Amino acid sequence: MSNSNQNINFIVRTIRVADCPDLRELWCQIYSNKSSKFKSAPEVAISIDPNGLFVAQDLSTGKLIGSCSGIKVSPNLGFIGGYAVSPEYQGQGIGPVMWKKVMDYLGDINIALFPRDQEMGEKYGKKWNFQIAKHKRLVHMTGKVVLNDDICVKNIDGITVCPITTDLLSGVIDYDSDVCNGIDRRLFIEGVINFPETWNLVAINERREVCGYCIIYSANCDVTIVGPLYADNEQLAELLVTRCLQLLPEDRLQNVKYHCWDINLKSIAIAEKFGLKLTVNRPIMYSKQTIDGKLDKIFTVSSTMYYPF
Ligand SMILES: CC(C)(COP(=O)(O)OP(=O)(O)OC[C@H]1O[C@@H](n2cnc3c(N)ncnc32)[C@H](O)[C@@H]1OP(=O)(O)O)[C@@H](O)C(=O)NCCC(=O)NCCS
Incomplete structure (x- = not known):
């Protein structure tokens, strides 16, 4: 099912092998030096959990415009990473649609993540009940x-x-x-x-x-x-x-x-x-x-x- 937020008609779906080069390209645009992603990350995600990496795609251009992974690394543990939306599409509610898909996919298991910063960590805490580990950073x-x-x-x-x-x-x-x-x-x-x-x-x-x-x-x-x-x-x-x-x-x-x-x-x-x-x-x-x-x-x-x- 497609979503429409403001003027963008997009879908959120699981990644396919053919998307991997485009996703690498997207991460290059979005992530700075501070938050780099390893080059084989999309392929490795597919091999660990073929259903855990979601992408958002603009249906009018076919371009990938966002990603969020929720990998089931074991039956009881999930990990969220790669949560990002292309800069020109940010602030239009696309991220939260991907995020919700990931949370629904992971279900009621323990989930870990590294928030980008304090502000984002507070949002994850308030809305999704994530707690910061106190003994290590x-x-x-x-x-x-x-x-x-x-x-x-x-x-x-x-x-x-x-x-x-x-x-x-x-x-x-x-x-x-x-x-x-x-x-x-x-x-x-x-x-x-x-x-x-x-x-x-x-x-x-x-x-x-x-x-x-x-x-x-x-x-x-x-x-x-x-x-x-x-x-x-x-x-x-x-x-x-x-x-x-x-x-x-x-x-x-x-x-x-x-x-x-x-x-x-x-x-x-x-x-x-x-x-x-x-x-x-x-x-x-x-x-x-x-x-x-x-x-x-x-x-x-x-x-x-x-x-x-
Ligand atoms: C973070 C990011 C993915 C959000 O996607 P987006 O489509 O721009 O999200 P929006 O700004 O439209 O979201 C609407 C609101 O929900 C908040 N939100 C987004 N995702 C959320 C989540 N998972 N949990 C709680 N709140 C969330 C947003 O902060 C925003 O809040 P505001 O209205 O108070 O500013 C995007 O800004 C981005 O790619 N940033 C650069 C990469 C990055 O920092 N990723 C996060 C790593 S922790």
């Missing part, structure tokens, strides 16, 4: 990465760092699931690492057990994002992220974002060693209950689009 460590050999962990005895090859993938997925409240994120991990312009490494011990992994990916606005960086301790996290950053071409080091929890001071200290600075501090909100995962192993979150970890 997300910080954006950003800037140009300087890889300084003198200050970074170069090796750890008994630890091998290598790319996530097929034989190591299931170990990574199990490790990840243990960090993320038992959620199976195979589709997310595979989707991200198989997309062009991503880099990844895993750390394994002498028994070939995974003790951390790191993915770095390209986003819109020429931003490079580190995430997830999960590890058993800060030395492993530093080793992994240093080695992974060393794989990147120079131009990919110019505008890097590293999203971590403000309570993980060890993680902030690692980012500062690369010259990154704290630029944004955002809350996370939940509709029913806070879900943390293993906070001591989360050095950067995986994405502000689909997961609260």
